[in-house]
Amino acid sequence: MPRIRVEPIGVEIEAPVGETVMDAVCAAGYFWPVGCAKTGECTNCAMEVVSGLGRLSQMGRYERQNLLRQRGTRSVEDPRLRLACQARVEGDVVVYKRGVIPD
Numbered sequence: 001m002p003r004i005r006v007e008p009i010g011v012e013i014e015a016p017v018g019e020t021v022m023d024a025v026c027a028a029g030y031f032w033p034v035g036c037a038k039t040g041e042c043t044n045c046a047m048e049v050v051s052g053l054g055r056l057s058q059m060g061r062y063e064r065q066n067l068l069r070q071r072g073t074r075s076v077e078d079p080r081l082r083l084a085c086q087a088r089v090e091g092d093v094v095v096y097k098r099g100v101i102p103d
Contacts, residue, residue, distance in 0.1 A: 005094040006030070007050065009101070015089045021047065021056070022084035025100065033099040038085040043070040045084040047097040053079060055091030062086070 001014040015024030022032045035042035040063055063086040067075040
C-alpha cells in the first residue's frame, strides 16, 4: 500500500491506491485545513509535493481551473502545487502542508 509522508508534522500513513491525499490523511486521524466541502473550490488544501510527483494522479481540468481562478496563472506553472482533495495516490509521496494536526 502506498505511503504518504506529511511535512512539517513528520507523520507517515498508508493510503489505498486511488484515494485522495486529504481523505487518506483525514482517515488516519488528522485534520487537513480546508475551506470548502473538499471539492477543490477554495484551494485552501493546496500542498507542495516534495517527492513522488509522478506517483499522484494527473491534474484534472477542474483542479487546474480552480487553481487558476483562486491563485492565478503562476499556480499552475509549478507542477508541485496540487490540491490535496483532488490529487489521488498512486504510490509513495512526500508532501508539505502547514496546519495538518492530529484531529
